[in-house]
Structure formats: C-alpha cells, structure tokens
Amino acid sequence: MKGFGKYVIFMGSLFVRRETFMTYYHLTLEECIQIGIKSIFLFMLVSTFMGAVTTIQTAANLVSPFVPRFVISQVVREMTILELAPTIMAVIYAGKVGSSMAGGIGTMRITEQIDALEVMGINSSSYLVLPKIVASLMMYPLLVIVAAVCAIMGGYLVGSLTGTLTPTEYVYGIRYAFNEYFITFALIKSFVFAFLISSISSFKGYYTQGGALEVGIASTNAVTTSIIAVLLADYFLAYLLL
Amino acid sequence: MIKINNISKSFADKVILSGISGEFDKGKTNLIIGASGTGKSVLLKCIVGLLHPDTGNVYYDLRNFTEADKDIRSEVRREIGMLFQGGALFDSKNVEENVKFPLDILTQMHPDEKIERANFCLKRVGLEGANKKMPSEISGGMKKRVGIARAIVNNPNYLFCDEPNSGLDPQTSILIDELIMEITHEFDITTVVVTHDMNSVMGIGEKIMFLYKGNKLWDGSNHEIMDSGVQELDEFVFTNKVMKNLKNK
Numbered sequence: 001m002k003g004f005g006k007y008v009i010f011m012g013s014l015f016v017r018r019e020t021f022m023t024y025y026h027l028t029l030e031e032c033i034q035i036g037i038k039s040i041f042l043f044m045l046v047s048t049f050m051g052a053v054t055t056i057q058t059a060a061n062l063v064s065p066f067v068p069r070f071v072i073s074q075v076v077r078e079m080t081i082l083e084l085a086p087t088i089m090a091v092i093y094a095g096k097v098g099s100s101m102a103g104g105i106g107t108m109r110i111t112e113q114i115d116a117l118e119v120m121g122i123n124s125s126s127y128l129v130l131p132k133i134v135a136s137l138m139m140y141p142l143l144v145i146v147a148a149v150c151a152i153m154g155g156y157l158v159g160s161l162t163g164t165l166t167p168t169e170y171v172y173g174i175r176y177a178f179n180e181y182f183i184t185f186a187l188i189k190s191f192v193f194a195f196l197i198s199s200i201s202s203f204k205g206y207y208t209q210g211g212a213l214e215v216g217i218a219s220t221n222a223v224t225t226s227i228i229a230v231l232l233a234d235y236f237l238a239y240l241l242l
Numbered sequence: 243m244i245k246i247n248n249i250s251k252s253f254a255d256k257v258i259l260s261g262i263s264g265e266f267d268k269g270k271t272n273l274i275i276g277a278s279g280t281g282k283s284v285l286l287k288c289i290v291g292l293l294h295p296d297t298g299n300v301y302y303d304l305r306n307f308t309e310a311d312k313d314i315r316s317e318v319r320r321e322i323g324m325l326f327q328g329g330a331l332f333d334s335k336n337v338e339e340n341v342k343f344p345l346d347i348l349t350q351m352h353p354d355e356k357i358e359r360a361n362f363c364l365k366r367v368g369l370e371g372a373n374k375k376m377p378s379e380i381s382g383g384m385k386k387r388v389g390i391a392r393a394i395v396n397n398p399n400y401l402f403c404d405e406p407n408s409g410l411d412p413q414t415s416i417l418i419d420e421l422i423m424e425i426t427h428e429f430d431i432t433t434v435v436v437t438h439d440m441n442s443v444m445g446i447g448e449k450i451m452f453l454y455k456g457n458k459l460w461d462g463s464n465h466e467i468m469d470s471g472v473q474e475l476d477e478f479v480f481t482n483k484v485m486k487n488l489k490n491k
Binding site for chain 2: 017019023107108111112113115116118119120121122
C-alpha cells in the first residue's frame, strides 16, 4: 500500500510546476520516435508469426467435418483483436519499452542528472515522465492496430500457402459476424496498458537508488510489475466491458 | 552571500548533520571540507534544496530559501549553477546542447544568442571546438569543464561544486580549481565547493568550513588552517608523514 501511495503521489507530481507547452511537444515527439517507430519492426515480426501460428494451431484443433473452414480465420480474428494484439503485445512492450524507460531514468538518477534538473528549478518527474506517458498513449494503440493487421495477414499467408484454407474462406471468416465493439474494446485496453506500463516503468526508474546493479533491478522490477498490472487490468476490463 | 542557520538532518535514526551554521561570502571560494561520511554532500544538498533539512534555514541574500514559497524557490534556483561530482551531463545531448540547456528551459533568448552564450562559456573553460562531442566521447576532466560551463551559462549568483576534483589527476585537479576560483572572482559570485582534496583546500580555500561527524568544528581560511589548534582538523590535514613532518618543523 505504501508503494501504491508513493506511485499516486508521483503521478500527481507530474502535473505541478510544468514547463512550457513547446518543451513538452518536442520531448513527446522524440519519445514517439523512440517508443513507436523503433518498436514497429519487432511488433510486426512477432504479430505476423503469432497470427500464422494461431491459424495453424486452430486448424489442427478444428478437425470436425461439421465445422466450416472459415471458422479458423474467425477464431484468429477474435483472438487477435481481443487478446493477442493488445495484451500479448503489452508484455512485449513492457519488455522492450518499459525496461528501457526504467533503465534510462534510473541511470539519470544514479548519475545525478535528475538532481541537475532539480537544481535548475525544473520539475524532473514532469519533464522526464510526462512526455513518455503521453507518447505511450499515442503510440501503443497504433502499434496494437499494426500488430492486429499483421497477425491477420500472417494467418492469411500461412493459411493460403499451406492450403489449410483458401484465401476466400479466410477472408469470409474474417468478415463473418464481425462485432465492431471488439475493436473499441481492444483500443480501450491498449490505452490502459500503455498508461500502466509507461507510468509504472518510469516510477520504478525514478526512485532507483544505488548503482548499475540497482538500475538493472529497477528495470526487471518495472517489467514484472507492469506485466502483473496489465494482466490484472486485462481481467477487470474484460469483466466490466464485455 | 549565503547564510545557513542551525541546519540538522537525519536519515531514519542516523544523524548526519547537527546544528550547522555559517556564512558563505560573495566573491570568494567557500569550501566545505571533511573526511568521507561527515555530511558534506548532505549539507550541500540541503543548501541547494535537493534535501529538506529537519531543522534550520538557508538564506540566499536574506531570502529564506527553506521556508520560501515555490515562486521564490524557483527564482533562487534560476540563480544557482551547480557542478556535480560526475559532471551529470545529459547523455543524449552533445556538449553544446548540454551547456545551453538551462537557457533553453529558463530563458526566452533567441537560438543564435543561446549558441553564442554557450560558445562563450565553452571558450571560458577552454573547450572551444568541442561543441558537437557527446559526453561519452570526452574525458573526465572535460566533463567537469562542460559541467562548469553549464553551471555558469545562465550568469548565476551562486555556484556550487560537489567534489570537483574526484577522479581527476593532480594536474587537471589544479586546473579545475583555478578555473573555479577565476570564475568566482571574474563574475563576483558566491561559490561553495565541497571537497576533501588538500590541494584544493590549500589552493582555493579563501573561506573554509570543517565538518567532523556532522558537526562544524572550525572555520577560517587556508592561511589559518595550519594553526587551527583543532585536533580533528590537524588529523585531517596532516594525514601522511610528509605533512606531519612539515607541521612539526
């Protein structure tokens, strides 16, 4: 509870003694490049394979002649949009971006760069963390959309190339009984996960004390805590919104 | 001038500073000296506001910094320049960007003026031409100089240096000390240096405060330190046989 209280106070500190809008604008753009553009290849790669593997595994399990083949792509669609794209990608996002945030801020802490900002009269938490959170809120939903498209494309490619189902069956299944609300749900989840991962990772990095070893520990803690928070949030969001 | 009055600070049950009072004069290099773990850096952090003292106040030219509201604190902080032990340069910015960073954040100067001012400060610390180098590409001594350039870029009234000689060879240490002293006199600022380097003490200690186990035991100048009559200070100053023999002579 003490840690949670500290986290809440930390989040509150982001909104006091702020710098100019232009300062945040430039910092947020830099973070968008770091977080979004530099993560896009990994997201595309993982999600494409994820879609491909999901298609093969679903096909392997749907052996009944009474189940039409297009159900395979329907299952791939629902799994991708509801869980794989927002949640599994969040785990990858925590590992890549979250650990980088915690490590970067932690290193700034132990090398007195944060103290230097404070001495200059700058609110270091707001200056360093707010742009990361805003950039995450902007970029992670986009990454989830890219991941979902890549996963579905991966399934299409594998399904077509291996003859598991025809392209027509695949596309039919993708379009069959489509519930648009699931997209909204996935985007709500992606906003929540983006906030949790970026804020928890920054928080862990900001309060690092010690040396290089502690920075490593802070990074690991950031990933672990972020993933636990994402999984809990995933459950509650599913419970409340579906 | 900076005045500190009855500064105390503890972490949990451990008392780090107890009732430190004193003054740091304008236009002088004021030194806080003492062995490792005596609370020098904690005192410095209390003075610049990175730590809040448990008791006591810090006055910047009669402005009570410790009890001040955020506007006054912000105003005072804009008049402070600080050199950190490791330089504390921002890794993602090059030398020029590091030096002009306070101007970017704290002033509305034209970009050309900022570059001009950064170049002036870099030249002043003997680093002209190093503008585009990254912190990882420069030596420890150069990092300290960039740190000094960044500390003075906004024309501070108060300059703080935390162990400016740590990790440097004796020759570079003396250069850094001389630079700090020259800048102090040239810009007529109040400089406070935390150090345990005896070369610094003897070289630039115009006003010295000696801390021992969280207490102030002595203050004076480098000319008076040899005859302080304080046993703990003598033990700190005359640590090796050569110095002890010198004292006995």
